[in-house]
Every structure is written in C-alpha cells, then in structure tokens.
Amino acid sequence: MSQLFCQDKNIVIRRSFRSKYLRLSVNRTGTISVSAPLFCFQRDINQFIEKHTNWIEEQLKKIKPKFEFQNGKMLTILGEEVIIDHNPNYRITEIRSGKLCIGGDACFTHRRCETFIKKKTYEYILEKAEQLAFQIGKKIHRITH
Numbered sequence: 001m002s003q004l005f006c007q008d009k010n011i012v013i014r015r016s017f018r019s020k021y022l023r024l025s026v027n028r029t030g031t032i033s034v035s036a037p038l039f040c041f042q043r044d045i046n047q048f049i050e051k052h053t054n055w056i057e058e059q060l061k062k063i064k065p066k067f068e069f070q071n072g073k074m075l076t077i078l079g080e081e082v083i084i085d086h087n088p089n090y091r092i093t094e095i096r097s098g099k100l101c102i103g104g105d106a107c108f109t110h111r112r113c114e115t116f117i118k119k120k121t122y123e124y125i126l127e128k129a130e131q132l133a134f135q136i137g138k139k140i141h142r143i144t145h
Helices: 042-051 053-062 106-136
Strands: 002-006 009-016 023-026 032-037 074-077 080-086 094-096 099-102
Touching: 023 053, 032 042, 042 053, 074 106, 080 106, 099 106
Parallel strands: 009 032, 080 099
Antiparallel strands: 002 009, 023 032, 074 080, 094 099
16 A cells, blocks of 8 residues: 655555545545556556546535634534633533533643534433333333434
8 A cells, every 4th residue: 555645635645456446535534545457557547537636525514624623612512612621620511501611631622622512412312212111111222323
C-alpha cells in the first residue's frame, strides 16, 4: 500500500492481484483510495486520478464536517440549547442551568460529550417506546444501540 498526495489530499493506493480494474472511492471521513491491479503502472494510476478529479471533489463536498465538541461551543441536545463547559473539577457529566458540564482531562471532552448525548438519546427513545408500547398493549423486550 502506498500513498500519493494530490491537491492537498492524501490518496491511499492499494494494489491487489485480485483487482482487474482501477477503482476509486471516497469514504465518510474523506479518505480517498484507489484499488489497482498488482502490475498496473503508477503513471496509469496518476492519470486515472487526474481524470476523475472532478468526481473526487464532488464526493468530498458531500461529506458533512464533523462537529467538534469544544469548551464554549453551543449545541442542542433533545431540543435544549446548551453550552459546553469543561472544568477538570467536575465529577460527572450533566446539564446544569444551560451548560453541559464536563469534567476530567480536556483531551476527553469530545468522547465524553458523544457518550453523554448517546446516553440521553437512548433514554429518550426508550421512554417514548415504552409509552407507545403501553398505548398499543405491547411490551418492549430490547432496544439496541
């Protein structure tokens, strides 16, 4: 596997004896990869990439930027606007007076925000599902993440 840089984008080239054709893909994170036959010339791969530059740019434009959970940023959690408030002295992650209070090391803020939002969303969905199940006379056995 080799890497090529094209227009400030990192392109991963995978060579495989099973590949018969050149194949181009862009994943959700924006990684561009080319699968190529084992004995394909590098110049052919470069020409293939150049030929499909417009397609690559279109795919990259479709990718939504990942939200960065940082101290002071505003976000909406289940309809409630909160501001991320990181303080290493906080013991638990909770919403308190319009702030999402997050403790611990700053490097874990993103993960703690994601975990908190997933937990709150799961609790909300479970509550709504139980209400609906009660209305129709059914029982919920399991809700998976």
